[in-house]
Amino acid sequence: MGFLRKIGILLGWLLLIVSTAVVTAAVKQRSQDGPNRVFAGGPLISGDLYEGLEPDWSFVNNIDTIELQLLDPEESRRIWTASIDGKLYVWSGYMNSTVGKIWKSWPAQAERDGRAIVRVAGVRYERQLIRIEKGDGLESLTSLMQEKYGSSASPASIDAGDLWMFVAGPRSVKESAK
Amino acid sequence: MKNLYLKIVAVIGITSLSVWFIPGADDGVELFFQVIVLVASS
Numbered sequence: 024m025g026f027l028r029k030i031g032i033l034l035g036w037l038l039l040i041v042s043t044a045v046v047t048a049a050v051k052q053r054s055q056d057g058p059n060r061v062f063a064g065g066p067l068i069s070g071d072l073y074e075g076l077e078p079d080w081s082f083v084n085n086i087d088t089i090e091l092q093l094l095d096p097e098e099s100r101r102i103w104t105a106s107i108d109g110k111l112y113v114w115s116g117y118m119n120s121t122v123g124k125i126w127k128s129w130p131a132q133a134e135r136d137g138r139a140i141v142r143v144a145g146v147r148y149e150r151q152l153i154r155i156e157k158g159d160g161l162e163s164l165t166s167l168m169q170e171k172y173g174s175s176a177s178p179a180s181i182d183a184g185d186l187w188m189f190v191a192g193p194r195s196v197k198e199s200a201k
Numbered sequence: 202m203k204n205l206y207l208k209i210v211a212v213i214g215i216t217s218l219s220v221w222f223i224p225g226a227d228d229g230v231e232l233f234f235q236v237i238v239l240v241a242s243s
Contacts, residue, residue, distance in 0.1 A: 036212065041233075043213050047220040048230040059228075061235050 057090050057142065058101045064090075066097040070145045077193050080111040083143060084171065089113075091191075093129060093152075094138040100129060103172055107164045111141070111191040113152070114168075116176070119185045130154075130187040141191060150191040158182045 049062045058064035067090055083089060083104045091113060092099035104113050115130040117123035133139065137152035155161070158178025168176040180186040220226045 039209065039212055040216050043216040044220050044226075044230045045234050047217045048227040048234070051221055051227050052231075059231050061231050061238065 053098070057092075058099050060101060064099045067092045067099050067140050067142045067147055070142050070147045073146050073148045078148075079109040080106040081109055082106075083111060084167070086143065090142040091129075092140045092142075093132055093136065094140070095136045096132065098129070099142075103168075103174075105164060105167050105171060107161075107167060111150070112164060112188060113141075113191055114176070114186055114188045116174070116180075116186050118187050119183065130189075133189060134187075137189070138194065139191065149194050151194045152189040152191055155181065155188045155190060156184075158188075161188065164188075 052059055052062035052064050055064045056066070056068045083106050086104070088101045089104045090099055091102050102113050102115075104111065106112065115123075115127050118127065118130065133152045134154050137154075139150045139152050141148050141150055158165070158181035161178050161181060165174075165176040165178060165181075168174040176186055181188050220230055
């Protein structure tokens with residue numbers, strides 16, 4: 024019994040150290056220029072701001088992840104991405120799961136205020152995230168997502184609200200729509 | 202009991218300061234957490 028108690032106490036201290044270390048690393052990353060692989064980061068500061076014609080985003084299909092920052096709040100995260108017909112798409116899955124509802128706050132924030140900055144290969148692009156709630160016509164995009172990431176994405180999962188899909192268009196799209 | 206609380210505060214303080222200030226410590230924690238998440242999700 025004494026031995027088990029000692030093991031329990033040791034595990035308790037270990038858990039305290041690990042959880043403190045993880046929380047500290049996550050908090051520290053919030054003050055950094057961008058996210059790391061796991062924790063959200065602060066505003067994307069470094070890198071030239073792209074100015075010019077709307078790029079053909081198909082080059083992101085050769086990139087694993089991009090950095091995405093919302094303007095409100097000014098937090099950034101590393102996310103998956105894909106491009107179809109030259110347009111840039113980002114998404115968040117598991118939105119109907121309990122974990123997703125607790126953990127994934129950026130999609131709701133992006134729906135409220137879609138102004139965003141993405142940083143790809145050290146270049147920052149101003150974007151406007153617009154949620155797509157219907158999966159109709161996105162078969163080729165979800166197929167690409169399955170191929171690129173082994174994702175179970177489908178138009179049906181977009182319709183069901185389990186997958187929140189955003190097109191990251193130029194800022195002027197939203198402004199001209201007003 | 203008060204002694205235990207002091208120990209807990211000390212452990213939290215030392216761990217936080219170590220991760221914050223020792224170069225590369227936060228990267229190590231990030232890698233560790235990434236492995237945990239990968240194992241948990243597989």
